[in-house]
Amino acid sequence: MRGSFTLPVLFANTAPQLHSRQSDLAYSPPFYPSPWMEPNVEGWEDAYAKAKAIVSQMTLLEKVNLTTGVGWEGEACVGNTGGVPRLGIRALCLQDSPLGVRFADWVSGFPSGQTAAATWSRDLLYQRGVAMGQEHKGKGVDIQLGPVAGPLGRSPEAGRNWEGFSVDPVLTGVGMAETIKGIQSAGVVATAKHFIGNEQEHFRQASEAQGYGFNITESISSNIDDKTLHELYLWPFADAVRAGVGAFMCSYNQANNSYACQNSKLMNNVLKGELGFQGFIMSDWSAQHTGVASAVAGLDMTMPGDTGFDTGLSFFGSNLTVAILNGTMPLYRLDDMAMRIMASFYKVGINLNEPEPNFSSWTRETYQNSHFYAQQGWTQVNQHIDVRGEHANLIREIGAKGTVLLKNNGSLPLNKPKFLAVIGEDAGPNLYGPNGCAAGDHGCDNGTLAMGWGSGTADFPYLVTPDSALQSKVLSDGGRYESILDNYATTQIEALVRQAGATAIVFANADSGEGYINVDGNLGDRNNLTLWQNGDELIKTVAGINNNTIVVIHSVGPVLVTDWYDHPNITAIVWAGLPGQESGHSLVDVLYGDVNPAGRTPFTWGATRESYGTDILYEPNNGAEAPQDDFTEGVFIDYRYFDKTNATPIYEFGFGLSYTTFSYANIQVTKGNASTYTPTTGYSSAAPIIGSANYSTTLTDYAFPDGEFDYVTAYIYPYLNSTDSLAAASKDPEYGSSAVEFLPANATASDAQPRLPASGGPGGNPALWDVLYTVTAEVTNTGSVEGDEVPQLYLGLGGPDDPRVVLRGFERLEAIAPGETATFSVDLTRRDLSNWDTESQNWFVSEYPKTVYVGRSSRLLDLSATLS
Incomplete structure (x- = not known):
């Protein structure tokens, strides 16, 4: 059967720095060789030792198998590596998503990362990570494809902002760290993604854009300067590395005109070198564009393995085998790839001989059939195991505590209203069921919005709608309840809300998602910042009649509320985010005061679209070549840009109301005893060769196994199609032949390498986390109701090119009783006070005066103190 099986050789002259470009386009400098694992990095020592013990037993074919996906729909999961059954390693299972187990039944639909971040609660972020990890583990998943720090949210219209946490790198960094710790505590490897600059859906993949009729041949290039990269977009990824994350996913886009998954500057220099990342880097699905060129640039695993879905062709697989045998790629690089994968495996406590996944992504x-695309291997593929546990309670709590009260003129909390009129499609169900979008992956905007669309989703086991939850509550109180769930039923809506004594709640939403799904002409990214389904007109219609109109918004980010937010008849506005399966229950908890709202908006609500200063690149701007997206605003996104331009937001970053009131007092600054910052010096060890005894140069050792071999159609194998000669093994009729690939200078060097000054430990130089100051303040509940409060610490770095303030710390102080005072405390580290110096490639604390502020939002800063 193997006679019809061919693999391409795609090791052409396509090293990352050689991308065809004009002289004025952004450029990503080369950095080689790819750093190898270090045995004594804090937190990785035991995992390294175990990995070395097992990788040393592997043959070349087994190492290649571990680094190569088997192909789309080849096994149970959205991504599967080849296994090493001889040593008890089954095919590793990689599965979406960052808010639950995608493509599986009997799992939970969690709140989005953005909604979880709106709680500003480290504990809830951690608990959410634990629960998601437990569900993935229960389904047999080894590697969860989340959490998300890219996109960070440069443009509010970007389709996948809701998958991440916040536009702020510190809040996002905390979200990343706590989620990773939670996931990995459950015995599942977490994946930090998408690395890096993946800030819009338009043009992220040239092939996807071509499908929408755009004439481009290369994917978009996010052009980011070094200072902006470090001070903004890299910050939360550094927190991920420091938290011990096992995997990174490189993104679809180019960065400075080099594809992210073959960008040696980003993967070798920044991630593995400067940040000291010891885990492995996988490609996003079909984001790999070269073979050895991507491997020496730092890529450790190709996903899902094939060059195009279900083609049976791979950049790795047998091509990687050939590359080792003909000397194109050094053996140490393959050893390092296998070591990084297995060290991550051991770091989270995964064992040998793990049970197979008990679900199928495809049915x-x-x-x-276990091999779904090939339709081979008939068996039981779904065991329908319920992994939800008691997670509904946590989902309900996060949904409620992530709800932000934006306006309240005393109409909330509700107190047994006699007559509640609920208006809007967003309050009700999708008529085809909570998972009934025809496009799949929630690719429609029908009924209440509880998560966006795309691969970052999971199926709902049920969805509690606001309509059903509110009706149940009103009826239990003996009230009257009516709802109209058609946004365009104007006559009926007007008749209902003008009735005497009616309290009206209007629901509206705004959706977005991943670029492979087009919803109402929105190609992942939103076309505008208005509410969907005539939502703005619906709100104005009801408010024009009813003098007690409450507005509830479910959205993927900010929407423009300028035309109606200050209407005197609108007595309250609530942002409920994307709350997951317990949506209605979470909302009722807040509206009725069972949960005193303390959610804070994780982004700014601007008065106009233009007030953000950034937007999506909707049309190609470089002919048929790669669209060029220049990040000319630098670090000034969201609230930083509003501050820079003195623009007044409707609701600023970090804002949120409560049913009680708080006062802030007595800020105190205590200086720490940190030592002087010392750049890292010295050299690494030389590249280790692990298990060289299992390295054979006999070509017949790399043939498909003799005898009965159950070849699976389009499955990616490490075996050679021809063992006549390496030249014959390197030929493919479609791609021609290339026995040896051109590689840049130093790409295969194995000698000791100089350490980078900003490196030295997970996340960077350990001295970056020295505490320079501790800031405390007192927060007193001056109202009559117990509640949580979220004090926030902002820092003015003082330089002419610095933002006015940047978030540097926060805490959700829980259950402060009336009259009670709680203490807020933040340790400011050297990193918090530092800027990036592009010349020395290191962090430094400038001589500009620095001021610390404590308050309840980025604009409501009650207290301040100067740092000496």
Whole structure:
């Protein structure tokens, strides 16, 4: 059967720095060789030792198998590596998503990362990570494809902002760290993604854009300067590395005209070198564009393995085998790839001989073919195991505590209203069920919005709508309840809300998602910042009649509320985010005061679209070549840009109201005893060769196994198609032949390498986390209701090119009783006070005067103190 099986050789002259470009386009400098694992990095020592013990037993073919996906729909999961069954390693299972287990039944639909971040609660972020990890583990998943720090949210219209946490790198960094710790505590490897500059859906993949009719041949290039990269977009990824994350996913886009998954500057220099990342880097699905060129640039695993879905062709697989045998790629690089994968495996406590995944991504049927695309291997593929546990309670709590009260003229909390009129499609169900979008992956905007669309989703086991939850509550109180769930039923809506004594709640939403799904002409990214389904007109219609109108918004980010937010008849505005399966229950908890709202908006609500200063690049701007997206605003996104331009937001970053009141007092600054910052010096060890005894140069050792071999169609194998000669093994009729690939200077060097000054430990130089100051303040509940409060610490770095203030710390102080005072405390580290110096490639604390502020939002800063 193997006679019809071919693999391309795609090791052409396509090293990352050689991308065809005009002289004025951004450029990503080369950095080689790819750093190898270090045995004594804090937190990785035991994992390294275990990995070395098992990798040293692997043959070349087994190492290649571990680094190569088997192909789309080849096994149970959205991504599977080849296994090493001889040593008890089954095919590793990689599965979406950052808010639950995608493509599986009997799992939970968690709140989005953005909604979880709106709680500003480290504990809830951690608990959410634990619960998601437990569900992935229960389904047999080894590697969860989340959490998300890219996109960070440069443009509010970007389709996948809701998958991440916040536009602020510190809040996002905390979200990343706590989620990673939670996921990995459950025995599942977490994946920090998408690395890096993946800030819009338009043009992220040339092929996807071509499908929408755009004439481009290369994917978009996010052009980011070094200072902006470090001070903004890299910050939360550094927190991920420091938290011990096992995996990174490189993104679809180019960065400075080099594809992220073959960008040696980003993967070798920044991630593995400067940040000291010891885990492995996988490609986003089909984001790999070269073979050895991507491997020596730092890529450790190709996903899902094939060059195009279900082609049977791979950049790795047998091509990687050939590359080692003909000397194109050094053996140490393959060893390092396998070591990084297995060290991550051991770091989270995964064992050998793990049970197979008990679900199939490709069918809900109990019995189907295990190799779905090939339709081979009939067996039981779904065991329908319920992994939800008691997670509904946590989902409800996060949904409620992530709800932000934006306006309240005393109409909330509700107190047994006699007559509640609920208006809007967003309050009700999708008529085809909570998972009934025809496009799949929630690719529609029908009924209440509880998560966006795309691969960052999971199926709902149920969805509690606001309509059902509110009706149940009103009826239990003996009230009257009516709802109209058609946004365009104007006559009926007007008749209902003008009735005497009616309290009206209007629901509206705004959706977005991943670029492979087009919803109402929105190609992932939103076309505008208005509410969907006539939402703005619906709100104005009801408010024009009813003098007690409450507005509830479910959205993927900010929307423009300028035309109606200050209407005198609108007595309250609530942002409920994307709350997951317990949506209605979470909302009722807040509206009725069972949960005193303390959610804070994780982004700014601007008066106009233009007030953000950034936007999506909707049309190609470089002919048929790669669209060029220049990040000319630098670090000035969201609230930083509003501050820079003195623009007044409707609701600023970090804002949120409560049913009680708080006062702030007595800021105190204590100086720490940190030592002087010392750049890292010295050299690494030389590249280790692990298990060289298992390295054979006999070509027949790399042939498909003799005898009965159950070849699976389009499955990616490490075996050679021809063992006549390496030249014959390197040929493919479609791609021609290339026995040896051109590689840049130093790409295969194995000698000791100089350490980078900003390196030295997970996340960077350990001295960056020295505490320079501790800031405390007192927060007193001056109202009559117990509640949580979220004091926030902002820092003015003082330089002419610095933002006015940047977030540097926060804490959700829980259950402060009336009259009670709680203490807020933040340790300011050297990193918090530092800027990036592009010349020395290191962090430094400038001589500009620095001021610390404590308050309740980025604009409501009650207290301040100067740092000496």
